Amino acid sequence: xxxxxxxxxxxxxxxxxxxxxxxxxxxxxxxxxxxxxxxxxxxxxxxxxxxxxxxxxxxxxxxxxxxxxxxxxxxxxxxxxxxxxxxxxxxxxxxxxxxxxxxxxxxxxxxxxxxxxxxxxxxxxxxxxxxxxxxxxxxxxxxxxxxxxxxxxxxxxxxxxxxxxxxxxxxxxxxxxxxxxxxxxxxxxxxxxxxxxxxxxxxxxxxxxxxxxxxxxxxxxxxxxxxxxxxxxxxxxxxxxxxxxxxxxxxxxxxx
Numbered sequence: 602x603x604x605x606x607x608x609x610x611x612x613x614x615x616x617x618x619x620x621x622x623x624x625x626x627x628x629x630x631x632x633x634x635x636x637x638x639x640x641x642x643x644x645x646x647x648x649x650x651x652x653x654x655x656x657x658x659x660x661x662x663x664x665x666x667x668x669x670x671x672x673x674x675x676x677x678x679x680x681x682x683x684x685x686x687x688x689x690x691x692x693x694x695x696x697x698x699x700x701x702x703x704x705x706x707x708x709x710x711x712x713x714x715x716x717x718x719x720x721x722x723x724x725x726x727x728x729x730x731x732x733x734x735x736x737x738x739x740x741x742x743x744x745x746x747x748x749x750x751x752x753x754x755x756x757x758x759x760x761x762x763x764x765x766x767x768x769x770x771x772x773x774x775x776x777x778x779x780x781x782x783x784x785x786x787x788x789x790x791x792x793x794x795x796x797x798x799x800x801x802x803x804x805x806x807x808x809x810x811x812x813x814x815x816x817x818x819x820x821x822x823x824x825x826x827x828x829x830x831x832x833x834x835x836x837x838x839x840x841x842x843x844x845x846x847x848x849x850x851x852x853x854x855x856x857x
Contacts, residue, residue, distance in 0.1 A: 602844075603651070603652045603654075603674055605648070605658045605669065606646065607667045607670075608852050610641040610668075614637065618632045618633035618636055619632070620667075642668075643848055645844075648836070655673075656671060659671045676847055676851065677847050680847035683778065683779045684700050685778075687700060687701045688789065691789070691808050694710060710813050712772040712773055712775075713816045714816050714817065715853055716768060716817070718820040719766070719769075719823055719842070720824065720825075721767055722763075768809070769846060785801075785805075787801040817854075822842075822846060831848055
């Protein structure tokens with residue numbers, strides 16, 4: 602999948618709607634509905650299987666005056682291969698990381714240029730069968746009073762939702778590092794250790810922001826609404842969070 606997005610939008614989105622509609626070949630109403638997403642972008646306006654078609658749309662958008670970005674399938678796959686941190690150590694000038702695979706490395710705080718904070722949402726739908734027994738006068742009459750109850754089965758769908766916080770760190774050309782609230786070991790905090798994972802994770806985020814004041818910080822991925830605003834209506838945040846993350850990182854870092 603290749604995604605085409607627009608960003609750095611002007612405040613008067615109603616004026617932009619007709620121009621966007623003309624480029625996309627949709628109605629002004631449909632274009633305005635997409636532009637009404639909170640903020641000035643980025644927001645995905647089209648997805649393609651073929652990169653060539655995506656490139657052509659980017660060129661048309663640029664010609665129409667839109668700031669446009671192409672997120673390629675390769676970039677999405679690269680974001681999906683981010684290195685997952687298991688342990689960390691907050692040094693005076695650098696961050697120590699031990700990945701889930703056991704690799705150890707250190708990143709100078711001054712090299713970190715972007716911190717993305719978000720919430721991953723995992724939904725699971727299961728089927729639950731509920732049996733109900735009720736009195737049936739008709740069955741009692743037909744059976745001579747032997748059978749007076751009937752059993753019915755109703756199948757209900759039960760949706761459960763699990764959320765966990767995460768932070769993505771970007772530093773130059775190195776791999777993306779992902780810190781997941783529920784996967785981290787926090788024993789390196791020592792005397793600063795809090796009684797809950799949520800509190801420890803919040804402490805880690807605060808320390809990273811303090812140690813990296815020069816780095817961009819963005820938390821629009823914290824809510825499902827913020828994630829949906831980045832994605833097109835056909836891409837749900839639960840399944841395509843990696844696309845939203847890759848797009849936001851690319852635009853904020855201005856690498857396109």
